[in-house]
Amino acid sequence: MLPVDLTAALSALLGPRLSVSRADRDQHGASESHFAPTPPDAVAWPETTEEVAAIVRLCAAHACPVIAFGAGTSLEGHTSAVRGGLTLDMGRMNAVIEVNDQDMDARVQPGITREALNFHLRDSGLFFPVDPGANATLGGMAATRASGTTAVRYGTMRDNVLGLSVVLADGRVIRTGSRARKSSAGYDMTGLFVGSEGTLGIITELTLKLRGQPQAISSAVCAFDSISGAVDAVIETIQMGVPMARIEFVDAATALAVNAYSGADFPPLPHLLLEFHGTEAGVVEQAEQVAAIVADHGGQDFRWATKTEDRNRLWDMRHKAYWAILASRAGCRAIVTDVCVPISKLAQAVSETQVDIAASPISGPILGHVGDGNFHAILLIDPARTEEAAAAAELAHRMAQRALALGGTVTGEHGVGMGKLPYMQAEHGDAWALMGAIKRAIDPDDLFNPGKVVPAT
Numbered sequence: 001m002l003p004v005d006l007t008a009a010l011s012a013l014l015g016p017r018l019s020v021s022r023a024d025r026d027q028h029g030a031s032e033s034h035f036a037p038t039p040p041d042a043v044a045w046p047e048t049t050e051e052v053a054a055i056v057r058l059c060a061a062h063a064c065p066v067i068a069f070g071a072g073t074s075l076e077g078h079t080s081a082v083r084g085g086l087t088l089d090m091g092r093m094n095a096v097i098e099v100n101d102q103d104m105d106a107r108v109q110p111g112i113t114r115e116a117l118n119f120h121l122r123d124s125g126l127f128f129p130v131d132p133g134a135n136a137t138l139g140g141m142a143a144t145r146a147s148g149t150t151a152v153r154y155g156t157m158r159d160n161v162l163g164l165s166v167v168l169a170d171g172r173v174i175r176t177g178s179r180a181r182k183s184s185a186g187y188d189m190t191g192l193f194v195g196s197e198g199t200l201g202i203i204t205e206l207t208l209k210l211r212g213q214p215q216a217i218s219s220a221v222c223a224f225d226s227i228s229g230a231v232d233a234v235i236e237t238i239q240m241g242v243p244m245a246r247i248e249f250v251d252a253a254t255a256l257a258v259n260a261y262s263g264a265d266f267p268p269l270p271h272l273l274l275e276f277h278g279t280e281a282g283v284v285e286q287a288e289q290v291a292a293i294v295a296d297h298g299g300q301d302f303r304w305a306t307k308t309e310d311r312n313r314l315w316d317m318r319h320k321a322y323w324a325i326l327a328s329r330a331g332c333r334a335i336v337t338d339v340c341v342p343i344s345k346l347a348q349a350v351s352e353t354q355v356d357i358a359a360s361p362i363s364g365p366i367l368g369h370v371g372d373g374n375f376h377a378i379l380l381i382d383p384a385r386t387e388e389a390a391a392a393a394e395l396a397h398r399m400a401q402r403a404l405a406l407g408g409t410v411t412g413e414h415g416v417g418m419g420k421l422p423y424m425q426a427e428h429g430d431a432w433a434l435m436g437a438i439k440r441a442i443d444p445d446d447l448f449n450p451g452k453v454v455p456a457t
Contacts, residue, residue: 002041002086006062010044010086013054017045017092028087031074034335034389035418040067040081047092049165049173049204056202057171059086060447067449068198070111070140075336076417078144078197082451088202090139096120097205104210105162105179110139110203117208126210129154132413133319139203144415145195149318152238152371153245153277154211156413161194165205169443179207192438197415198449200442214277217245218287219305219314223269225298227251227354230270231347233290233297234370238343240293242286246275246315247371251354254321254365254378261324262317267301272370273318275311318367325365325378332380335392339403340374340412349399349406353377356398360391374412416453424453 002010002020010018019025020042029039041064046052059066065085072079081087094111101124108117115135118127130141132148140146142164147156154160163177176189193200224230234247250258250273255266272294276286291302305311317324326334341349350366357364357377368375379395381388400410400423410423424432436454439446446457 002064003062006058006064007042009058010042010055013051013058014044014046017047019043025087028069028072028079028089029081031072031077031079032334032336033075033077033080033417033419034333034392035077035080038077038080038082040087041084043069043087043089045089045092049167052088052167052202052204053171053173055086055088056167056169056447060169060171060445063445063447065450066202066447068110068139068143068202070137070143071113071134073134073136073140074417075338075414076411076419078415078417078449078452080418080451082418090137093139093204094137099124099126099210100179101126103179104212105207106210107205107207108138109205110142111137113137114141121210125213127213128160128208129211130157130160133322138206138208142194142203142206143197145413147369147372147374147413149246149248149315149369151369151374151413152247153243158191158194160209161190161206162209163207164190164193164203166193166201166203168201169445169447173204174201177207181209195415197417197453199439199453200448202448214245214283216280216283217275217277217311218283219246219273219275219311220287220290220302221266221271221273221305221314222294222299222302223255223267223271224300225269227270227350228347229298230272231343231350231370233272233294233299234346235343236293236297237290238371240289242289243278244274244286244290244371245277246273247369248273248318249350249366249368249370249375250318250321251350251366253363254325254367257324257328257365258317258321261327262320264317272299273314275315321367322378325380328365329363329380331382333383335379335381335389335396336414337377337379337396337399338374338411338414339399339408340372341403341406341408343370343373345406345408346370346373346375349402349408350375352402353395353399356395360395362388362391362395364392364395369412372412373408418452421453424455
């Protein structure tokens, strides 16, 4: 429980926007991760940067941990209150503060979701391109350095955040970056906080790059006899400089799950899902180039989706693939893996992972962002069968080790949280200890999201 005097002070500041109810605490202690729920001692809903700063000062005076909370997906246990404390639900800080059409940027609060921002921008000719699939909050996306289906063209959150407002552990508010598109003025403080998972400060505003809505969009889906054929087609497409907007991969097991869940008719084979953005003529030229490349690598049944409703249906099916996979085994839960390797090593990584899964007692359909070498195995387990949980843990471990051996990373986009802590030393070496030193310099009392990302203090 929170100290009585801290609870009283927070109640005076927030009124009904502070809760110690079991239901609210349980909701904010749960996630989509495999970790057991770990509820905080209380939940607060701030509405302004000034309120966040005041809350942090009160918590610092009582050595009370503070955990920032967005949409709560938290696939690696990022928002688990492992030492108790106060969860800051940023959902009420969801405003678009300003949009600068000419400069193509926007300033927003962290609780707004990417879909809400793009709905706000719908008549401006602009959009925010980073699409992790889930309707995540932009603060959470920045905190985990998220990416997703469009990263192959538009980059990750690291590439699309120009600046931040951040509350530090002593309650100070700093601004990082500017609205300029480049700077050589000192350390990249914005980059330091993007991907820090709430361990260094609480993000209360973001300045984001926007992009022009493409004049024309077309999508396509095609099947391959082999994973290597699909990956080789992608490698050649990228080497040829075709500016793809999305290049997604699903294996045969995922295709079957999507068929059952969404009423699709994909053959039981590996597939690429493609999207092209540009002018009317440019999109046609890109698509023709890729169609020829795909044919050279054994692609078949190249199907186009040029109507908006057909494109939306295709990507809706892709975004719902996780739920389709879950539905393929009633009563199961998922261990979601997330590795990223150089594209030249992707076919090897996926094929060896499939061999491992086939030799295990569980299933694990695979999908991913093949354009940047990032893929996920959705390992399905019966929570009541301890041998299945052990098998999933071993499979995930082998995937992480394989990714490192191939020159990759143990997390392409889901972040570290608690789940990837065991691999940070192997991936970063002495640089991991330096991350810990930065954490201690900025947050000496380990106030923010303790137990995540950096070595234990």
